[in-house]
Every structure is written in structure tokens, then in C-alpha cells.
Amino acid sequence: MLITEPAIKIDKINMTLHEIKNPLTTIISNIQYIILENHLKYKDLKRIKAIENEALRIKNLVMNYSNTSARNKYINVNKVIDGIIYIFKPQLIENMIFLNKQLCESKIFFWGDEYKLKQVIVNLLKNAISACAYKDKGKIAISTAIIKKKIQIKIKDNGCGITKKDLPLIFTPFFTRKLSTEGNGLGLFITSEIIKDFKGEIKVKSKPNGGSTFLIKLPGTR
Numbered sequence: 001m002l003i004t005e006p007a008i009k010i011d012k013i014n015m016t017l018h019e020i021k022n023p024l025t026t027i028i029s030n031i032q033y034i035i036l037e038n039h040l041k042y043k044d045l046k047r048i049k050a051i052e053n054e055a056l057r058i059k060n061l062v063m064n065y066s067n068t069s070a071r072n073k074y075i076n077v078n079k080v081i082d083g084i085i086y087i088f089k090p091q092l093i094e095n096m097i098f099l100n101k102q103l104c105e106s107k108i109f110f111w112g113d114e115y116k117l118k119q120v121i122v123n124l125l126k127n128a129i130s131a132c133a134y135k136d137k138g139k140i141a142i143s144t145a146i147i148k149k150k151i152q153i154k155i156k157d158n159g160c161g162i163t164k165k166d167l168p169l170i171f172t173p174f175f176t177r178k179l180s181t182e183g184n185g186l187g188l189f190i191t192s193e194i195i196k197d198f199k200g201e202i203k204v205k206s207k208p209n210g211g212s213t214f215l216i217k218l219p220g221t222r
């Protein structure tokens with residue numbers, strides 16, 4: 001087999017990305033441990049959350065560029081959601097948001113890349129939290145179900161909602177209504193790319209001041 005120079009370069013890049021990913025994972029899990037195990041002052045929590053967000057952003061970039069299909073496996077969807085909710089607890093408490101969880105009673109398995117599925121749910125949950133952050137009695141509902149052999153994941157919030165004018169734009173890269181420190185407008189773009197890759201679909205219903213509902217449908221596997 002002839003190994004071309006670009007192939008060698010790509011291989012080196014992949015190796016380097018892998019080497020960046022390992023220490024990053026240690027950094028992120030330690031930050032999350034500190035957040036969960038300490039009663040941090042609001043000011044400190046905000047700082048450490050900012051560090052976590054930036055580290056997660058680097059990790060997202062690294063994961064998006066490294067070789068992915070090899071990571072596919074059966075993913076227990078409800079378990080993944082439970083894990084994410086656990087990590088987001090401090091943020092939910094901080095913003096006084098009530099989270100309602102209704103996960104399908106039977107186990108749901110999806111064949112794909114667990115990290116990508118996590119990224120989708122994290123992006124949607126983050127958006128739901130920021131939509132509720134300035135609201136009294138913020139509520140988020142997360143649910144899963146199997147309907148017509150498809151896996152459905154629904155994330156509903158009673159936050160600020162999206163205007164009719166913005167609604168067609170939210171999946172385009174760099175579209176954001178947030179300050180540059182709070183959002184880069186890539187969350188929903190990356191989310192929709194991943195869903196496409198999963199051969200699924202994502203739909204949104206929203207009304208200004210009436211909250212938003214994001215519904216994901218994925219091909220069922222078992």
C-alpha cells in the first residue's frame with residue numbers, strides 16, 4: 001500500500017488530537033468533581049463554570065475533527081440523559097429551574113457515537129437553561145419514548161421562546177441572540193449536523209414568551 005504524504009499528515013493530526021483529548025478529559029472531570037463536591041460561592045461557581053465551558057468547547061472541536069465512526073456502539077439513551085442531568089444539577093439549582101424527567105420505562109438503545117449524542121442533549125439543555133435563566137418558575141421537561149419504532153427525545157422549556165423571524169435561522173452557523181461570552185451560535189448547527197449524521201430528524205416549536213420544544217427522532221435499533 002502506498003501511503004501518501006497527506007495521509008501521513010492526517011494521521012499525525014489525529015494522533016495529536018487524541019493526545020489533546022486525554023488531558024482535557026482529566027481537566028473536565030476534575031472541574032466537574034470540584035463543582036459537585038464543594039459548596040462554592042456564586043462568584044467562584046461562575047468562574048469555574050466558565051473554565052469548564054471553555055474546556056468542553058475545545059473538547060467538542062477536537063472530537064469533531066478526530067476519526068469518529070470507530071466509536072459507534074449501542075448507547076443506553078436514558079442512562080446518557082441521566083448522566084447529563086446530574087452534571088447540570090448545579091446550573092439548574094443556581095438558576096432555580098425545576099426539571100421534570102420522564103424517561104421511557106424500558107431501556108432504549110441507539111447505535112451511534114455516544115459522545116455525539118451527549119453533545120446534542122447538552123446543547124439543547126444548555127439552550128433551555130439560558131432561555132429560563134431570567135424567568136421566575138423556570139421549568140424544563142426532558143422525556144424519552146419509542147413511538148412507531150423511532151426513539152424520541154423531547155426537551156421542553158417554558159423560557160423566553162423564539163420569535164417567528166428567528167425560528168428559520170436558529171440552525172444556521174453563528175446565529176445567536178446571546179452575548180459573545182455566552183454563546184457562539186454553533187450549538188444548534190452542530191446539533192442538526194449530528195442528527196443528520198444519525199439519520200434522524202429534529203423539530204422545534206416555539207412561541208415568544210411561550211417556551212420552546214425541541215423534538216428529536218432517531219432510528220430505533222433494538
Ligand SMILES: Nc1ncnc2c1ncn2[C@@H]1O[C@H](COP(=O)(O)OP(=O)(O)O)[C@@H](O)[C@H]1O
Nearest residue numbers: 127128131161170176177183184185186187188
Ligand atoms: N430553548 C430555546 N429557547 C429560546 N431560544 C433558543 C432556544 N434554543 C435556541 N434558541 C435561540 O437560538 C439561538 C441559537 O442557538 P445555538 O445555536 O445553540 O447558539 P447559542 O446558544 O450559542 O446562541 C440562540 O441564541 C437563541 O436565540
Ligand SMILES: [Mg+2]
Nearest residue numbers: 127183187188
Ligand atoms: Mg446554544
